[in-house]
Amino acid sequence: MTRNDDDQRRLDALVVMASLEGITPARLRTLATLGDPTAVVDRLARRRLHHGALPRGAVEQWAGQAVDLRRRSLVDEYRAAGVQVVEVAADPRWGAALATLEDPPVVLFCRGEVTALEHRRVAVVGTRAATAYGREVAGSLGRDLAGEGVAVVSGLAKGIDAAAHRGAMVAHHGDGGSAGPPVAVVANGLDIGYPADSRRLQVDIGRCGLLLSEHPLGRRPAPWQFLARNRIIAALAEVVVVVESHERGGALSTAERAAAAGRTVMAVPGPVRSAASAGANALLADGAEVCRHAHDVFVALGLTTSAAAAAADAAVGAPGDLSSTGRVVLDALGWEPATLDQLVLRSALPLATVAVAVEELLSCGAVATSGGFYERAAP
Amino acid sequence: MLAAVSSAVLTGVEGHPVTVEVHVGTGLPSFAIVGLPDASCRESRDRVRAAVTSCRVQWPSRRITVNLAPSGLRKAGAGLDLAIAVGILAAAEEIPAGSWRDTGFLGELGLDGSVRPVAGTLCLVDAVDQPAVVVADRVASEAALLGRHRVRSVPHLAALVAALRGDGPWPDPPVDRRADPVSIPMPDLAEVRGHELGRRALEVSAAGGHHLLMVGPPGAGKTLLAERLGGLLPDLHPSEALEVTRIHSAAAERDSFAGLVRRPPTRAPHHSASQVALIGGGSQHLRPGEVSLAHRGVLFLDELGEFPATVLDALRTPLEDGVVRIARAELRTTLPARFLLVGAMNPCPCGAAGGPGSCRCSPAQLARYGRRLSGPFLDRFDVRIQLLPPDPALLVDGAPGEATASVAARVAQARARSADRGVEANAALDAPGVDRHAPLDHAAARLAEGALRSGRLSARGYRRVRCVALTLADLDGVDPPIGVEHLAEALVLRTAGVAGDRSAA
Known part of the structure; x- marks a missing residue:
């Protein structure tokens, strides 16, 4: 029996354990500490396994599942599906990347380039219910960070996460060689396209970046899995940037885990009255570093020392060739979503004039609209 | 002894003319309504009998058959009460022949003989071909909106019988204080x-x-x-x-x-x-x-x-x-x-x-x-x-x-x-x-x-x-x-x- 066969069998056993129904990261870790995985699965299947931390009923159920799963060579099946299985503790690269976690995943399933781990890594996270402002900032952060060879890590969720990934993809397509690969940590099996809006993005990241999950193929997303996923994002990233987060958003849990692990937490300031920025602003008040643009992140990473020169780039000016009413209405809009009524009130112009100005701003891309609200956009 | 009295029933917002045929013949005393009446219409029997008796008119103790024509049309509601009562009185020769011929009758009867309005009077009056129409007091002005009929309104079956017999005058239409309604203030x-x-x-x-x-x-x-x-x-x-x-x-x-x-x-x-x-x-x-x-x-x-x-x-x-x-x-x-x-x-x-x-x-x-x-x-x-x-500033100070x-x-x-x-x-x-x-x-x-x-x-x-x-x-x-x-x-x-x-x- 060769050493490779041994490894393969060990991995198979780990995947069997990860595929049991009702398994959680904590339970999986408990199982993994009971001895050699092959032996543990064997004891499970023969109903010889007892442990105080594992509920008796679950162990009973697992016996039958283990018998079935053991017959298949799961690692080969995963390989055929383009998914690599990594035993975190046994792989020095992953062990180092996730070293700060008290509760690291036992196995990771990944699709794509593991060389992503060789890049500097920055997480860009935030709320799903993002404003146009948040999506734009996240998108340009993703693009600029990836453009400098930084791997942008996020969670593939709607809103900020997706925008950051998309930004990173833009840089990646721009110059494939030197750009940092996008890294997405998802809270479900890698074969599940979730959220539905990001299915294409998920496929693209698997192709030119790295797609990660601690869950076996076929596992559907569940609320607790998102929180558990956040700890992996926090551990992978050297710097966590929160772009927009509500007062009790999931992104704050990522920031918390990162701060606990001694990582740098940065937040993008938002309008003080914007509900979508409440969490990010609260982080700033609690001492998080300010992130205005990618250069602030580069400073935090120690890649550059001067952010001053870049500050001017990030501030969005009004397009040059606006009509005078267009300029007035743009000023009236500010940086928060506003309805037409508010624009009329603030600009003190008649409705018809504001309407013409709004159409002008929409057509030159200075303003975006959704559901009757108008938002300033970066042209 | 046969009488055919005009009335109408309502389908949706359309009135349909109905002829109430009443036959009073020999045989054991009975009272039947045929011609597709629904439950509420069949209850007319009891209302009409009580109303007629309340007017001190002799109820014909003979075999009474009421047919509602056209018999294919389902009749609902109590709006035919008045026409049925008039038909029975006419067939029993309690009111002179001819007095009711050019008139449509629309109304529901109370047990005491009072005449009550029916829903859709305007639509029903439209369906009446006769030049005159008798309705309850309350809806007289509504019936007159069309302007095609001579509208007579009666408060009570007894008053109608008296007028038809020529014993008394037609009751004056009540002075309708609501004819020119005060317009309800609309929010501005x-x-x-x-x-x-x-x-x-x-x-x-x-x-x-x-x-x-x-x-x-x-x-x-x-x-x-x-x-x-x-x-x-x-x-x-x-x-x-x-x-x-x-x-x-x-x-x-x-x-x-x-x-x-x-x-x-x-x-x-x-x-x-x-x-x-x-x-x-x-x-x-x-x-x-x-x-x-x-x-x-x-x-x-x-x-x-x-x-x-x-x-x-x-x-x-x-x-x-x-x-x-x-x-x-x-x-x-x-x-x-x-x-x-x-x-x-x-x-x-x-x-x-x-x-x-x-x-x-x-x-x-x-x-x-x-x-x-x-x-x-x-x-x-x-x-x-x-x-x-x-x-909020606009709510407080705004013009x-x-x-x-x-x-x-x-x-x-x-x-x-x-x-x-x-x-x-x-x-x-x-x-x-x-x-x-x-x-x-x-x-x-x-x-x-x-x-x-x-x-x-x-x-x-x-x-x-x-x-x-x-x-x-x-x-x-x-x-x-x-x-x-x-x-x-x-x-x-x-x-x-x-x-x-x-x-x-």
């Missing part, structure tokens, strides 16, 4: 502060007959605005007024008669309303629904997202054709239902008062909410606006807005312009009509092209936007071609969306 637009966009939307909606959708969090003023739309619509034409009054009469909406309905009605059914209540129908009495009661007026559906999807989809035919068609195995009828639809709803289940970024709904909740309103249904709304509660009367004057002027185009309101223009009457000037055409290219506007939306722009031009008294101001305003009057669209990144 002047009370609305702020809401520039909302006011403009109401004006456009009233002038062009464009259906209006208002999206906004609770307390944004959606109901406040919707209640004031009716006041902007012009008075009903006499023929329309009669049409509307018929519907309201048939639905027995008004307990006390309040003259002709001269103002467009506003109906606001609750979202728990059943489909039959909204559209009309019913197995026993075919009753007009809320859409018909809103005929020539405003149908306001608050909390549009809470109405069952099936109920909303049932609105599509009336929205398209202006009528409700009801087909049953035994009868088929149409109810008029041409109304201005005003919908109000929250942008999403949580109400998202602050716009993008403030919504806390889960994607599943949003998807469920978005599915409530089908695309084809949303398409009916030419004007869709987003409302927020107005600035009162423009009053209903001056806005209504502009609406009337705009409606006159649409009438010149051969339509009642611009919303009724078809595609070629829009192309002919609403050409765009150069700048407006470029704006439209940009909006179409960017995907903010669909091809169907483009036509409707031009139609709204035409209404805006009409309100400002400007002749086509449509300028860039009106087109831009029409575009911003169509921007609000519900949960589904908002999620688009």
Whole structure:
């Protein structure tokens, strides 16, 4: 029996354990500490396994599942599906990347380039219910960070996460060689396209970046899995940037885990009255570093020392060739979503004039609209 | 001994003439009603017998058969009581032959012989061919609205018998103090502060007959605005007024008669309303629904997202054709239902008062909410606006807005312009009509092209936007071609969306 066969069998056993129904990261870790995985699965299947931390009923159920799963060579099946299985503790690269976690995943399933781990890594996270402002900032952060060879890590969720990934993809397509690969940590099996809006993005990241999950193929997303996923994002990233987060958003849990692990937490300031920025602003008040643009992140990473020169780039000016009413209405809009009524009130112009100005701003891309609200956009 | 007395029954809002044939013959005393009476109509037997006896008239102790012709038509309700009583008295020769021949009788009887009004008197009188008609006191003026009949009103069967026998005069019609009804004060637009966009939307909606959708969090003023739309619509034409009054009469909406309905009605059914209540129908009495009661007026559906999807989809035919068609195995009828639809709803289940970024709904909740309103249904709304509660400073210090009367004057002027185009309101223009009457000037055409290219506007939306722009031009008294101001305003009057669209990144 060769050493490779041994490894393969060990991995198979780990995947069997990860595929049991009702398994959680904590339970999986408990199982993994009971001895050699092959032996543990064997004891499970023969109903010889007892442990105080594992509920008796679950162990009973697992016996039958283990018998079935053991017959298949799961690692080969995963390989055929383009998914690599990594035993975190046994792989020095992953062990180092996730070293700060008290509760690291036992196995990771990944699709794509593991060389992503060789890049500097920055997480860009935030709320799903993002404003146009948040999506734009996240998108340009993703693009600029990836453009400098930084791997942008996020969670593939709607809103900020997706925008950051998309930004990173833009840089990646721009110059494939030197750009940092996008890294997405998802809270479900890698074969599940979730959220539905990001299915294409998920496929693209698997192709030119790295797609990660601690869950076996076929596992559907569940609320607790998102929180558990956040700890992996926090551990992978050297710097966590929160772009927009509500007062009790999931992104704050990522920031918390990162701060606990001694990582740098940065937040993008938002309008003080914007509900979508409440969490990010609260982080700033609690001492998080300010992130205005990618250069602030580069400073935090120690890649550059001067952010001053870049500050001017990030501030969005009004397009040059606006009509005078267009300029007035743009000023009236500010940086928060506003309805037409508010624009009329603030600009003190008649409705018809504001309407013409709004159409002008929409057509030159200075303003975006959704559901009757108008938002300033970066042209 | 046979008598045939004229009366009528109601189906929907149509009266149908009915001849009540009474035969009083030899045999054991009995009293039977044949000719497809329903349960409430068959109960006439007991009411009529008690009423006749109460009038100190001898009840014929013979074999009485009442036939309601045409016998194929199902008769419902108590409206034939009076005709049956008169028929029995005539067949028993208690009243002189000939005295009742040229008269239709419409009324329900009380056990003491009092004559009570029936629902839909106006429609029923219309179905009576005879030159005269006898009705209950309370509905005498309603029966006289048509002006085709000599209307006689009686309070009591005894008075009718006396008049028919020639023993007494016909009772004088009661002095109707409600004949010239005090107009109910309508809420005025002047009370609305702020809401520039909302006011403009109401004006456009009233002038062009464009259906209006208002999206906004609770307390944004959606109901406040919707209640004031009716006041902007012009008075009903006499023929329309009669049409509307018929519907309201048939639905027995008004307990006390309040003259002709001269103002467009506003109906606001609750979202728990059943489909039959909204559209009309019913197995026993075919009753007009809320859409018909809103005929020539405003149908306001608050909390549009809470109405069952099936109920909303049932609105599509009336929205398209202006009528409700009801087909049953035994009868088929149409109810008029041409109304201005005003919908109000929250942008999403949580109400998202602050716009993008403030919504806390889960994607599943949003998807469920978005599915409530089908695309084809949303398409009916030419004007869709987003409302927020107005600035508190405006509520406290703001000047009162423009009053209903001056806005209504502009609406009337705009409606006159649409009438010149051969339509009642611009919303009724078809595609070629829009192309002919609403050409765009150069700048407006470029704006439209940009909006179409960017995907903010669909091809169907483009036509409707031009139609709204035409209404805006009409309100400002400007002749086509449509300028860039009106087109831009029409575009911003169509921007609000519900949960589904908002999620688009």
